[in-house]
Amino acid sequence: MSKYSVSPEIDRLIGLLAKLPGLGPRSARRAALALLKKPDALMKPLSLALGEAAERITECGTCGNVNSANPCHICAAPNRDKTTICVVQDVSDLWAMERAGAFRGQYHVLGGTLSALDGVRPEDLNIASLIRRAGGEQGDVAEVILAMNATVDGQTTAHYITDHLERTGVTISRLAHGVPVGGELDYLDDGTITAAMKSRRPF
Numbered sequence: 001m002s003k004y005s006v007s008p009e010i011d012r013l014i015g016l017l018a019k020l021p022g023l024g025p026r027s028a029r030r031a032a033l034a035l036l037k038k039p040d041a042l043m044k045p046l047s048l049a050l051g052e053a054a055e056r057i058t059e060c061g062t063c064g065n066v067n068s069a070n071p072c073h074i075c076a077a078p079n080r081d082k083t084t085i086c087v088v089q090d091v092s093d094l095w096a097m098e099r100a101g102a103f104r105g106q107y108h109v110l111g112g113t114l115s116a117l118d119g120v121r122p123e124d125l126n127i128a129s130l131i132r133r134a135g136g137e138q139g140d141v142a143e144v145i146l147a148m149n150a151t152v153d154g155q156t157t158a159h160y161i162t163d164h165l166e167r168t169g170v171t172i173s174r175l176a177h178g179v180p181v182g183g184e185l186d187y188l189d190d191g192t193i194t195a196a197m198k199s200r201r202p203f
Contacts, residue, residue, distance in 0.1 A: 010036070062133075064109030064126050066091050074098075074107060081105040083142040087130060087161065089113055089149055093185040097147065100193035105145075108133065113153040114160055127161060135168035143171040146203055149184045162203050174203045 006014070010032060018028035035043040059065070060072035067073060074080060084105030088094050094107050110125045122128075134141045144165055148154035162172050176199035185193065 063094075063107045064091070064111060065094055065107060079104075082140050084145065085130070085133060085141055085143070086145045086147050088147050088185065089154065089157075090186075093147065093149070096185045096188065096193060097197075100190040100197075102190075102194040102197040103145075110157065113148070113151075113157040115153045115156075122160065125157075127164070130161065131164055131168065134165055134170050141168075141170055143173060145197075145200060146172065146174040147185065147197075148174070150180060151182060151184075158203065172203045173200045175200055 013035070014025070014028045014032045017023055017031050018025050020028075023031065035046065056068045057066055058068070058070050060067055060070055060075055062071045062075045065072040065074060069076065081104055084103075085108050086097060086103050086105055087108045087110060088097065089110050089112060091109055094109055097103050097107070108126065108130045110127065110130070112120055112125055114120055114122065114125070130144075134144055144161075146158045146161060148158045158174060165172055175196040
């Protein structure tokens with residue numbers, strides 16, 4: 001579609017939608033058209049929701065989750081197990097774990113994985129804050145579960161964290177290898193995540 005066949009406002013909408021993960025130019029055009037066809041049912045509520053999210057959503061200063069409160073509702077919940085921290089790469093992985101209902105402890109979102117190819121270094125991730133949480137003066141944390149994606153970068157990150165957590169004295173475990181090599185938590189079904197969590201073992 002030529003950019004001259006639509007108005008600048010529509011062209012901008014398509015361009016912004018195309019920047020979302022999983023949406024190429026063609027999918028973005030279809031999504032934009034669906035919004036334009038139903039302005040009252042879709043576009044206006046979406047616009048309102050985006051505005052509220054941009055204004056209210058923040059990053060939890062404890063675990064790195066995104067939420068309208070800081071600390072987030074998981075960190076603040078009195079019925080969560082404070083002695084166990086599940087380390088995940090991204091917020092989408094945290095959501096996958098919660099969706100499966102396989103874990104009732106605390107989380108820590110790294111914000112990615114170490115990658116020499118992409119230039120991601122330890123200081124670019126939330127690793128230092130994880131080590132501080134695990135080795136806190138109160139000694140509340142007894143176990144850190146490394147729920148990393150079964151990719152080369154995920155396992156490299158897990159080994160790096162393990163090396164730096166050993167001096168804290170906490171138990172370090174990982175998800176069982178029921179998580180397929182090359183698999184990502186966000187794409188796994190709830191049963192696979194639950195089985196992997198239950199059969200975790202020392203790292």
